Amino acid sequence: MTQPRFALPETTAYALRNARVPRAFLGGPAPEGAEADADGGVLLDITVEAGRIARLAGAGGGAPDCPAVDLAGRHAWPRLVDAHAHLDKGHSVARTPNPDGDFPGARDATTEDRTRHWDAEDLRRRMAFGLACAEAHGVAAIRTHLDSQEGGPLRDQAAVTWAVFREMRAAWAGRVVLQGVGLTPIDAYATPYGARLADLIAGSGGLLGGVTRPTGGLHGGALAEIDALLDALFRLAKARDLDVDLHVDETGDPAAASLDAVARATLRHGYEGRVTCGHCCSLAVQPPEVAAATIARVARAGIRIITLPTVNMYLQDRARGRTPRWRGTAPVQELLAAGVAVAMAGDNCRDAFYAYGDHDVLDTFRAGVRILHLDHPLDRAPALVGPVPAAIMGLPEAGTIRTGGPADLILLPARSLNEVMARPHPDRIVLARGRRVAAAPPPYEALTGEVAPW
Template identity: 45%
Template sequence: MRSLPAAQRQGDALLLARQTIPAAVLDPILRTADAAEATYDVQVRDGRIAAIAPAAAGAAPGGLLLPGLVDAHVHLDKTATFDRAAHPASGLMEAIEQIQADRVRWTDADIARRAEWGLQRAWSHGTVALRTHIDWSDAPPRSWQVIGELASDWRGRVAVQRASLTALATLADPGKGPVIAERVARDGGVLGAFIVPVAAELAQPLDAVFTLAARFDLDLDFHVDEGLDPAARGFDAVVAATARHGFAGRVTCGHGCALGTRPPEDVAAVLGRAAAGGVRLVSLPLTNLFLQDRRASATPRQRGLAPMREALAAGLPVAIASDNVGDPFHPYGDYDLLEALRVAVRVAHLDDGLADQFARITTEPAAVLRLPHGGPLRIGAPADFVRLGAASAHEWMARPGTAREVWRDGIPIDPPEPAWPERK
């Protein structure tokens, strides 16, 4: 396994020599070649990137350098509840039933303990920002307030963006939707809704939600087509509503599993409209692979993934996120975006332009969250990055045990390893 050489002291700066940087995560004005990845010397001063210059030839590689990771779709409120379920869920609907039954345990202390563990894991793996969906029916849930307090505590380590997660019909209700949207706007959040896998009429409730978002100046994030029914058209309806309301660049769709069950020409058409309309897609491989096409005593035949290759070919931005961690929807995971990317590359065959795929967990989700300093590596940006013990994307992909070094504000961090939250 390739080790990571130490940074070199240069006066009042640190030099990371011969870092391999994928072009997809580097400021375009700094790229020196058309290659998918090239080597650079990176200088850090006063917690920021002071210089990025082409490396001299001949020296040994100094590692693979990425910007801080960004997780565009997680569920901190549900984290680490699986141990309290009687058995693994048989599918999406049973997972929903299990999490609803678990809510009786959701005291402020319980939510804070579990969510704090999730933030510690994300931070230790190199995540600098995340968007967490928080279940919200009518009244503001306690988890909204508790996670808001944690967001304040974690400012400077992990930026936490909250998104409400409400049934589309509830959010479209004129007596309920404005109350939710007003609170979300007051707290600087994102307005979110889930759309049942197959719904007969979506245009009217979506119009109500988009109007609500415009009124309160809120971005939108939808859980959509989280199933394998080829009749599901939630994604199509959101794309059409985005165009009707002129909401380009402000709409994100997560899941999109059912798109993979539809005829290729049909999928290509809607993905093209989504790209033209400024919609973004977040794929969630770890949860969807676990939960979709899950049957007793049978190997799954369908992967349950959004068609990422087709989306990218259509010019549709795609991010990859952790989604559920340690809960009935996905009992595993560790808030490690590099794990999610490895799985996605293998199962979705994202081998073409392998180095480009690092954008799925850095620059693309940073655009979803509209982060001021969460994009590509560039001069003047905070020196928040992940350094891997590999000379190329291929070497990193081939060696799961690759060394990892997380830098924050120009300093490598050595976070403690938090234990799995005790079952309570």
């Protein structure tokens, strides 16, 4: 039996009929007459005009007379949002591997790779590769952290990296939205370099970021000066009107409690709703009453949490010759139950912190649902890779399918969330502004300038 090939009408106005859209992506109530199925999937006719969604109606509800494709109940998702990535580290694993796959090894290998290789040309090539992967997989926006610790004697790494970031953001505008966060061990903000970095970030339209561990140190234990260091960071952010995005408690040590300190600092500085925290692993291994008190404070401070499940599974609880006993992830279900905005993102990609990945948010979603048990029912899970990360990035149109929004879609050969979850879907069809994105993920040879054999 031959299958019909998918062909998008050539016209600027067309309809996608019988598209099944997870309710979590609608950004509001379903159109009248559209009923949700058991997974929260809503059967819709989507009318596209000049690259935008002109109309959403219940399937068969009298869509305008224009060329149409019948999706026959297959899923239509928005292009997805990766609110926590590291494009500057990506695709360095072959030349500077992490010998043991653990956190200290990742930190040391990254320092070596950065010191040896990260000139503008190297950053440009690896960042462009990552962006091309993301675009092909249907990613609309990426927030990337950028290593910004004070440079060594030979180069000012932050200046080099942020210049390449600004160049890439401009070059990819209209294809993948890029945001940058300055990443440095938090003690830098108590030194004169902290103010210089904050100025560089402000001049680049970025966010103030950092990691709640000391330079050269690890997450874990209680960082004695954490309150003073956070005060220094928040003062720099406030003076420049910068939002804050931190790497917090990426450890299974229950004594690590920076998240509560960040929540207190957020409230102390009146920065509610402007702070995002990634990882927050130790929260899952603290006594329940301690974790509950922190979660309540996080909710009160309007802190958004980003869980990075694939990288947590890789780094946490790793010891050579011993099988890991815990998953390493933040207590996402408890955070959601407390009303905290939680997004899921990819984090590292083929570097010393995570050896795998392809900047594919759908792949992260499929893994993350399994790791975090965000299923049974599945209906709320899609929000973690669509509207929630879009709101964290301040992109109200991204990650949703709504009237007036961009026709940025992923069409999947799956009729239920179970079928979405079951296969990796390299056969997905990505639309940007209503037109098909023809790009495929770049060949690995593009990283080394070699010619791909096919």
